[in-house]
Amino acid sequence: ETGVTQSPTHLIKTRGQQVTLRCSSQSGHNTVSWYQQALGQGPQFIFQYYREEENGRGNFPPRFSGLQFPNYSSELNVNALELDDSALYLCASSVAGSGYTEAFFGQGTRLTVV
Amino acid sequence: AQKITQTQPGMFVQEKEAVTLDCTYDTSDPSYGLFWYKQPSSGEMIFLIYQGSYDQQNATEGRYSLNFQKARKSANLVISASQLGDSAMYFCAMRADYKLSFGAGTTVTVRA
Numbered sequence: 001e002t003g004v005t006q007s008p009t010h011l012i013k014t015r016g017q018q019v020t021l022r023c024s025s026q027s028g029h030n031t032v033s034w035y036q037q038a039l040g041q042g043p044q045f046i047f048q049y050y051r052e053e054e055n056g057r058g059n060f061p062p063r064f065s066g067l068q069f070p071n072y073s074s075e076l077n078v079n080a081l082e083l084d085d086s087a088l089y090l091c092a093s094s095v096a097g098s099g100y101t102e103a104f105f106g107q108g109t110r111l112t113v114v
Numbered sequence: 115a116q117k118i119t120q121t122q123p124g125m126f127v128q129e130k131e132a133v134t135l136d137c138t139y140d141t142s143d144p145s146y147g148l149f150w151y152k153q154p155s156s157g158e159m160i161f162l163i164y165q166g167s168y169d170q171q172n173a174t175e176g177r178y179s180l181n182f183q184k185a186r187k188s189a190n191l192v193i194s195a196s197q198l199g200d201s202a203m204y205f206c207a208m209r210a211d212y213k214l215s216f217g218a219g220t221t222v223t224v225r226a
Contacts, residue, residue, distance in 0.1 A: 033213065042118075042205055042216030043159070056212040088157055092214075103214070105151075105159035 003027055004093050006106035013081050013113050021076040021109045023091035029104070031096045032074040034066060037088040037108075049074055050096050078111075086113045116141045116210050120217035127196045128225050134181070135191040135220050137206030147209040148189040150180065153219070154202045162204075165189060196224045 003026040013019050025032055031050045035043035045058035049068035063079040072093070078085055088110050094103040117140040127133040139148065150162040165173045165180045173180045181190040193200055201224045206217045 035214075035216075042207075042218050043214075045213040045215070048212055058213065090157075090159060092159070104161065108157040108159075110157070 004091065004104050004106035006089075006091055006109050008109060009107065010110045011112070013111065015081055015083060015113055017081050018077065018079045019081060019111060021078075021089050021091075021111070023074045023076070023093070023106055025072040025074070025093035026104050029093035029095055030072050031094045032068055032072065033092045033094070033103075034074070034076045035090045035092065036060070036085075037090060038084075039087070043090055046076070081113045083113050086111060116143070116146075116208050116215040118206050118208055118215055118217035120206055120220050122220045123218075124221040124223070126223050126225060127193075127200075129198060130195055132192060132194045133196055133222060135193070135204050135206070135222070137189045137191065137217060139187050139189060139206075139208050141208060141210050143210040145210075148180070148182070149207040149209065149214065150178070150189075150191045151205045151207060151216075152200075152202045153205060159205070163191065193222075196222075198224050198226060200224050 005024045007022045033048040034046040037043040046060050048056040052068045065077045067075045088108045090108045092103045092105045119138045146167045148165045152160045163175045163178045163180050165182045177194045179192045203219045205219045207214045
């Protein structure tokens with residue numbers, strides 16, 4: 001079991017609403033990445049945060065945004081939810097420069113948009 | 115752009131036998147890392163094994179070994195002595211720059 005925790009584990013939202021997902025990093029890890037995993041697919045990179053700033057982004061619209069806090073925990077915010085946003089959202093923490101060899105994932109948040 | 119291809123949607127293996135999961139990749143970056151993750155039905159992505167693009171020897175971690183063929187751009191995972199608890203989805207991933215790119219995954223079912 002990793003030290004990365006995500007909350008909530010499940011939630012259901014209505015189309016058009018906004019949602020905030022949370023991630024607490026592994027102790028000593030200063031980088032957090034978020035991924036979206038649709039049913040039956042591999043995870044897709046959303047963005048990465050390092051030192052409280054976004055330093056890389058995948059092919060996701062601006063309504064996907066994030067924050068990283070001084071304690072390296074992170075939030076993923078999604079505005080104007082769409083049905084296709086239904087997915088498992090995973091966060092991964094790592095140490096910058098470690099090459100992801102020590103990237104650990106949380107258990108994920110399953111978001112259902114109805 | 116990086117691309118990971120896993121051509122086996124699902125595989126069945128008998129308990130105690132070995133299974134090989136295929137993975138090919140494409141990248142123009144000379145420095146990259148290759149990973150395999152296990153994802154049980156609970157959803158957590160569990161790190162199994164890592165191979166750096168400059169590593170000369172194939173990586174091994176317990177019952178997991180990575181068959182790295184750089185010229186062919188393949189990074190197959192071998193699971194030896196399969197156990198019932200190995201039943202899960204397995205993902206091959208590549209790191210280039212700051213992100214991981216994942217394949218579509220292979221479902222492994224271990225039969226008693």
